[in-house]
Amino acid sequence: MITVKEAEGLILENTRDYGAEIVMFDEALGRVLAETIKADRDLPAFNRVTMDGIAINYSAFENGTRSFAIKGTQAAGANPIEINSEDQCVEIMTGAAMPEAVDTIIRYEDIEIKEGIATVLAANVKKGQNLHLKGTDKKQGDLLLSPGTTITPAVISLIASVGEAELRVKRLPRVVIISSGDELVEVAATPSPYQIRRSNNYMVQAILAREGIKASLINIPDDPEVIQHHLAICLQNYDVILMSGGISMGKFDHIPQALAALRVQQIFHKVQQRPGKPFWFGKHDNGVVVFAFPGNPVATFMCTQRYFVPWLNASLGKEESKPIFAVLESDLTFEPQLAYYLQVKLQFTGQGQLLATPLAGNGSGDFANLADTDAFMELPSEINEFKKGEVYRVYLFNQLQ
Numbered sequence: 407m408i409t410v411k412e413a414e415g416l417i418l419e420n421t422r423d424y425g426a427e428i429v430m431f432d433e434a435l436g437r438v439l440a441e442t443i444k445a446d447r448d449l450p451a452f453n454r455v456t457m458d459g460i461a462i463n464y465s466a467f468e469n470g471t472r473s474f475a476i477k478g479t480q481a482a483g484a485n486p487i488e489i490n491s492e493d494q495c496v497e498i499m500t501g502a503a504m505p506e507a508v509d510t511i512i513r514y515e516d517i518e519i520k521e522g523i524a525t526v527l528a529a530n531v532k533k534g535q536n537l538h539l540k541g542t543d544k545k546q547g548d549l550l551l552s553p554g555t556t557i558t559p560a561v562i563s564l565i566a567s568v569g570e571a572e573l574r575v576k577r578l579p580r581v582v583i584i585s586s587g588d589e590l591v592e593v594a595a596t597p598s599p600y601q602i603r604r605s606n607n608y609m610v611q612a613i614l615a616r617e618g619i620k621a622s623l624i625n626i627p628d629d630p631e632v633i634q635h636h637l638a639i640c641l642q643n644y645d646v647i648l649m650s651g652g653i654s655m656g657k658f659d660h661i662p663q664a665l666a667a668l669r670v671q672q673i674f675h676k677v678q679q680r681p682g683k684p685f686w687f688g689k690h691d692n693g694v695v696v697f698a699f700p701g702n703p704v705a706t707f708m709c710t711q712r713y714f715v716p717w718l719n720a721s722l723g724k725e726e727s728k729p730i731f732a733v734l735e736s737d738l739t740f741e742p743q744l745a746y747y748l749q750v751k752l753q754f755t756g757q758g759q760l761l762a763t764p765l766a767g768n769g770s771g772d773f774a775n776l777a778d779t780d781a782f783m784e785l786p787s788e789i790n791e792f793k794k795g796e797v798y799r800v801y802l803f804n805q806l807q
């Protein structure tokens with residue numbers, strides 16, 4: 407049986423570039439940029455006023471002038487008003503372009519206006535104050551964003567500001583999620599006493615939706631011929647097949663045989679971990695990758711977060727995110743020689759420390775527990791006794807509040 411590190415390595419050896427496509431910039435949230443974005447002009451594009459007030463020439467103020475005749479009022483977007491003498495000023499608004507002959511802005515709060523004359527009340531005026539000078543943020547032609555950047559709200563504003571209405575982003579793989587098991591009934595159905603409603607497939611679909619992927623769902627019974635029939639169609643129509651259930655030792659666990667019959671090459675089956683030990687991973691000659699996750703809900707959830715999402719990020723050429731570590735909040739013993747993905751609730755202290763409180767739950771069938779937790783803490787297989795205060799890596803599945 408391979409280790410978690412080996413499984414991760416083999417998965418990341420099988421990433422694939424799905425090319426790029428053009429989308430409207432305001433529909434690109436969460437996508438990965440596939441082009442370079444440069445500044446089309448200086449940022450700011452002109453000397454930009456940052457406070458509503460008056461624009462004066464500082465040398466007049468320095469020479470003792472306190473009252474200035476108002477030459478006019480200039481709104482943001484308007485042409486700069488010309489000034490002919492040092493005892494004149496312009497009433498000017500935030501966002502307006504600073505006229506050539508003036509260099510300093512005094513806020514309305516620091517002046518008094520009477521009959522067309524603005525009198526400065528403030529004693530402390532600095533030359534060039536309240537201005538955001540042309541090109542101080544970026545120069546025309548400067549690199550703003552590189553390929554591989556994830557498009558966040560801040561990135562969308564930057565893209566909008568440089569007029570890139572259409573964007574080249576990485577194309578997402580076409581994904582199908584297959585759930586199998588005769589004990590599963592639809593969400594709207596009433597299960598018999600020994601059946602359950604299917605839920606793993608919706609959980610995986612929701613994880614993928616967060617990544618921007620609209621995955622298809624297929625439910626198949628525990629019938630080898632039907633399984634093979636559906637898998638053969640999926641191998642033609644999708645880039646990735648995600649499966650939940652039917653891969654362990656059970657008499658009705660037909661998935662590995664069906665995949666083998668369809669010439670999907672097994673890259674590994676079983677990983678030294680809990681949950682998720684029976685995880686199966688493989689690839690077809692035509693490039694389709696198959697992640698077959700163990701059916702227990704916590705196993706499917708953990709494997710999707712821990713293995714599929716990093717595979718997707720690497721396939722999209724996303725900048726790698728830095729690992730996050732947290733402090734274990736209580737002692738814990740875990741005997742099996744397996745990496746243990748402990749469910750934890752995370753919390754930042756006032757000192758900026760990330761604390762992980764274990765909420766182990768009742769094993770990999772206890773999906774109710776997942777809703778109360780934020781992350782898996784990865785506890786290495788070579789250690790059995792874990793102590794309060796020790797630091798381990800965490801894999802977040804919720805944003806921290």
Ligand SMILES: Nc1nc2c(c(=O)[nH]1)N[C@H]1C(S)=C(S)[C@@H](COP(=O)(O)OP(=O)(O)OC[C@H]3O[C@@H](n4cnc5c(N)ncnc54)[C@H](O)[C@@H]3O)O[C@H]1N2
Nearest residue numbers: 585604605606607651652653654655659683700701702705
């Ligand atoms: N003899 C052995 N038995 C088992 C082993 C083993 O090593 N030897 N491993 C155990 C582990 S660990 C896991 S995890 C499970 C994985 O088994 P399968 O992948 O074959 O999953 P199923 O048996 O089909 O289902 C397991 C469990 O999950 C429920 N399930 C499945 N799909 C869904 C779904 N879409 N929505 C909600 N719940 C689902 C299913 O009803 C079962 O309760 O095998 C152990 N056994």
Ligand code: MOO
Nearest residue numbers: 681682683705770
């Ligand atoms: O992988 Mo299983 O999830 O340990 O129950």
